[in-house]
Amino acid sequence: MASSTQGQVITCKAAVAYEPNKPMVIEDVQVAPPQTGEVRIKILFTALCHTDHYTWSGKDPEGLFPCILGHEAAGIVESVGEGVTEVQPGDHVIPCYQAECRECKFCKSGKTNLCGKVRVATGAGVMMNDRKSRFSVNGKPIYHFMGTSTFSQYTVVHDVSVAKINPQAPLEKVCLLGCGVSTGLGAVWNTAKVEAGSIVAVFGLGTVGLAVAEGAKSAGASRIIGIDIDSKKFDVAKNFGVTEFVNPKDHDKPIQQVIVDLTDGGVDYSFECIGNVSVMRAALECCHKGWGTSVIVGVAASGQEISTRPFQLVTGRVWKGTAFGGFKSRTQVPWLVEKYMNKEIKVDEYITHTMTLTEINKAFDLLHEGGCLRCVLTAHE
Numbered sequence: 001m002a003s004s005t006q007g008q009v010i011t012c013k014a015a016v017a018y019e020p021n022k023p024m025v026i027e028d029v030q031v032a033p034p035q036t037g038e039v040r041i042k043i044l045f046t047a048l049c050h051t052d053h054y055t056w057s058g059k060d061p062e063g064l065f066p067c068i069l070g071h072e073a074a075g076i077v078e079s080v081g082e083g084v085t086e087v088q089p090g091d092h093v094i095p096c097y098q099a100e101c102r103e104c105k106f107c108k109s110g111k112t113n114l115c116g117k118v119r120v121a122t123g124a125g126v127m128m129n130d131r132k133s134r135f136s137v138n139g140k141p142i143y144h145f146m147g148t149s150t151f152s153q154y155t156v157v158h159d160v161s162v163a164k165i166n167p168q169a170p171l172e173k174v175c176l177l178g179c180g181v182s183t184g185l186g187a188v189w190n191t192a193k194v195e196a197g198s199i200v201a202v203f204g205l206g207t208v209g210l211a212v213a214e215g216a217k218s219a220g221a222s223r224i225i226g227i228d229i230d231s232k233k234f235d236v237a238k239n240f241g242v243t244e245f246v247n248p249k250d251h252d253k254p255i256q257q258v259i260v261d262l263t264d265g266g267v268d269y270s271f272e273c274i275g276n277v278s279v280m281r282a283a284l285e286c287c288h289k290g291w292g293t294s295v296i297v298g299v300a301a302s303g304q305e306i307s308t309r310p311f312q313l314v315t316g317r318v319w320k321g322t323a324f325g326g327f328k329s330r331t332q333v334p335w336l337v338e339k340y341m342n343k344e345i346k347v348d349e350y351i352t353h354t355m356t357l358t359e360i361n362k363a364f365d366l367l368h369e370g371g372c373l374r375c376v377l378t379a380h381e
C-alpha cells in the first residue's frame with residue numbers, strides 16, 4: 001500500500017536540540033524520503049529516557065548539535081527505500097538503537113547483541129548510504145541521534161534498526177520496550193543470567209532499575225535489595241519485586257559495607273542503574289567473594305572512569321556491562337511485545353506521565369522529579 005507522501009519530502013514537527021542544555025525548539029523539519037536500505041517511520045509515541053538527557057547535557061562524546069534526540073518509541077512505517085524487504089508501509093514498528101543485521105561479525109558471533117553494520121554512521125549522526133542526514137530545517141542539516149531520532153513526527157532509520165511488532169499491541173505502551181524496560185529485564189536474563197534463590201542488589205530505582213527488579217523476581221531471586229538516595233522510590237519499587245530498601249544517606253559506612261553486612265558476605269548479583277562511577281565501584285565491591293557478578297547498566301559521562309582494587313577481581317568477583325540488556329533487537333523486541341500482550345511482563349506500570357511532543361521541555365523537567373518514571377509523548381495531537 002503506497003502512501004501519498006511516498007518519495008516526497010515530509011515537513012513535520014520535531015523537537016530540535018540546538019545546543020546542550022538549551023530548551024529544545026519545536027520546529028517545522030523537512031524529512032527526506034528513505035534511500036536504499038532505509039525506512040521512514042511515522043512516530044506515534046515516544047518516551048524520554050535518561051540517556052536522552054545525558055546527551056542533551058553535552059556530556060556524551062557522541063553528542064552532536066543541532067540534533068533530534070529520542071530513542072524509545074513506536075510508530076507505523078510510512079515508506080521504505082529500495083531493497084527493504086522485511087517491513088512495508090503500514091507495519092507497526094519499534095525503532096531500535098541497537099541494530100541487528102544478522103550478517104556482520106558481531107551478529108554472527110553468537111556472543112553479543114552489538115551489531116557493527118551501521119554503528120559508525122549512527123555515532124556520527126548520519127545515515128550509512130551517503131553519510132548525510134535526512135533531517136533539515138530551512139536547508140540546514142540536523143543530526144540524527146542513536147540511529148532513531150524519535151522526537152519527531154517522522155524519522156528515517158536503517159532497515160536493520162526496525163523491529164516489526166504485533167499490530168494489536170498498544171503503541172502508546174509498548175514504545176517503552178524500545179529501551180528502558182527491555183534493558184533492565186535483559187540485564188538480568190541475558191547478561192547476568194540470575195538463578196533462582198540469588199540475592200540481588202539494584203542501585204538506582206528508575207525505570208531501568210525497577211525493570212531489573214522485575215526481571216530478578218521472575219528469575220526467582222530470594223532477596224532483591226533496592227538502593228536509592230530518594231526514599232520516595234521505595235513505595236513504588238515494592239510493586240516491581242524489591243524486597244528490602246537501603247538509602248545510602250541513612251548510613252555512615254560505605255554503602256558496599258552496608259550491603260555486605262546485610263547479606264553475610266555480599267550479594268550474588270548487583271546492577272548499577274544510575275551512571276555514577278563511584279556507585280559502580282560500590283556495586284562491584286558489595287558482591288560476594290568467589291562468584292559475585294556486577295553488571296554496569298548506567299551510562300557515565302565522558303571522562304569518567306571506573307576503578308577498584310584488582311584484588312576484588314582476583315578474588316572472584318566479575319565486572320560486566322550491558323547494552324540494551326543483551327537483547328537482539330529485531331528478533332527479540334517482537335518477542336518482548338508478545339510477552340507484554342500475554343501479561344508476562346509489566347509496561348503500563350512504568351508510565352507515570354503522558355504529554356504531547358510540543359511539551360517536551362516540560363517533560364524533561366519532570367525527569368528530575370522523583371515521581372516520574374517514564375513520560376510518554378503523543379507525537380501527533
Ligand SMILES: NC(=O)c1ccc[n+]([C@@H]2O[C@H](COP(=O)([O-])OP(=O)(O)OC[C@H]3O[C@@H](n4cnc5c(N)ncnc54)[C@H](O)[C@@H]3O)[C@@H](O)[C@H]2O)c1
Pocket residue numbers: 049050051054179180183203204205206207208209227228229230233248273274275276279296297298299300322323324325373
Ligand atoms: N546500558 C543500556 O543499554 C542503558 C539503557 C537505558 C538506560 N541506560 C542508563 O541507565 C541509567 C538509568 O536510567 P533511568 O532511565 O532508569 O534513569 P533514572 O534517572 O530514572 O533513574 C536513576 C535512579 O538513580 C537514583 N540515584 C541517583 N544517584 C544515586 C546514588 N548516588 N545512589 C543511589 N541511587 C541514586 C535516582 O534517585 C533515580 O531513582 C542511566 O544512566 C541511563 O543512561 C543504559
Ligand SMILES: N[C@@H](CCC(=O)N[C@@H](CSCO)C(=O)NCC(=O)O)C(=O)O
Pocket residue numbers: 049050051052060061062063098114119179299300301302323324
Ligand atoms: N555515546 C555514548 C554511549 C552511551 C551508551 O552506552 N549507550 C547505550 C545505550 S543507552 C540507552 O538508553 C548503548 O547501547 N551502548 C552501546 C552502543 O552505543 O553501541 C557515550 O559514548 O557515552
Ligand SMILES: [Zn+2]
Pocket residue numbers: 049050051052071072179180
Ligand atoms: Zn534509553
Ligand SMILES: [Zn+2]
Pocket residue numbers: 099100101102103104105106107108114115116117
Ligand atoms: Zn550486525
